[in-house]
Each structure stands twice: as structure tokens, then as C-alpha cells.
Amino acid sequence: MIGLKAVDGASWIRAYSTDTVPSTVFAATEDDGIYRSVNNGITWSDFSSGLTTPGQRVVQVAGGGQPGGDVPRRAVADHVKPRLSGASITRGSFKAGAKGVQLRFRLSERATLWIAVVKLAKRRGTAGKTVGTLVAKVGTAGAGHVAFNGRIGRRTLAAGGYKLVVTPVDAAGNRGRAVTLAFRTVRR
DSSP: OTTOOOSSSOOOEEEEEEOSSTTOEEEEESSSOEEEESSTTSSOEEOOTTOSSTTOOOOOEEOOEETTEEOOOEEOOOOOOOOEEEEEESOSEEETTSSOEEEEEEESSOEEEEEEEEEOOSSTTOOOEEEEEEEEEEOSSEEEEEEEOSEETTEEOOSEEEEEEEEEEOTTOOBOOOEEEEEEEEOO
16 A cells, blocks of 8 residues: 555554545554555555554444535454354265365354364374365355365375364454364275
């Protein structure tokens, strides 16, 4: 975004939003709060004063208008962690690379699912090995599903026991509680 630069280069824009006034733009930074531009991003002013929580990283245009024009909006921060519930896999075992399974779930809000695929250890008390990570962007809150065919990129999982560690992360960077689901791949 033009004109919004940190002195030490440490601030990154996490989100932006436009107002109904075409030239007004809001930007939420990683470390420095929320800024507003009334000239399409050429110059910026601090818009964080009056917010109750410092370090807010998401901005959403909120508020109402009045006859003859819109009133200035205020920034609203998201501090709520997304909740993943009702997670299940359609089958407990399947042939990797074939039809696969579906991961079914419910989300409390729009989020991205970070899915770590972990090969279970052969000995008890030993940690498993993460063999890959999948990222699924879920467009809406509510019921959803993600297909998984036992491949990570071009690599097919070897036969054996695995678990999926599914973590929801919303646009604000709020990380929800991880859910673990076990499955097996077979040779057949």
C-alpha cells in the first residue's frame, strides 16, 4: 500500500478494508495498530486511538451513515479464536492415492485449516513424524468438508498408521484448538 511504511520496516499489513467513501482505506498492521487514509493510500494517519485493545490486527468497516453522506467509521478488531467441532473422517482406513476420504467438520467462522499429516511412531512413547502439511481455505462458517486422497503433493503415503492434526486459523491470525483424527493407509 502506497505511503504506509514503518520506520524500521518491522510493521506488516495484516488486513485492509475500504469505506463507502471511495477514497477512504483502513489498514491493520502487524505491530503498529490501525491506520486510515482519506486519499487512496497516499498519506496515512493513526486510527488506533480510542480502541480498547492495543495490537489489533484486523479491521472491518462498521457503523452507519447519515443523510447527505457517511460518517467516519470505527475499527473493530477480531480476537475470537475459530472453533472446529464435529470433525470426523469418512473411513478409518483406505488405499492411499485412490478414492480417499473426506474430512468433515463444522467451523464457527470462516477460517483456513492447517492440516499436519503425522506418521505414527512404531514404538509407544515416541513422537510421530510430520510427513507433510496441507492448507485448506474454507469459505464459510458452518458445515464443511475437505477431500484427502492420501497424497501430499506428488508423494503417496506409505501403508501404515497416521493422524491428521487440524488447526483452524482465521483472517486475524487467531489460532483455534487443534483436533486430531487417526487413520490408516493400506496396500490392498
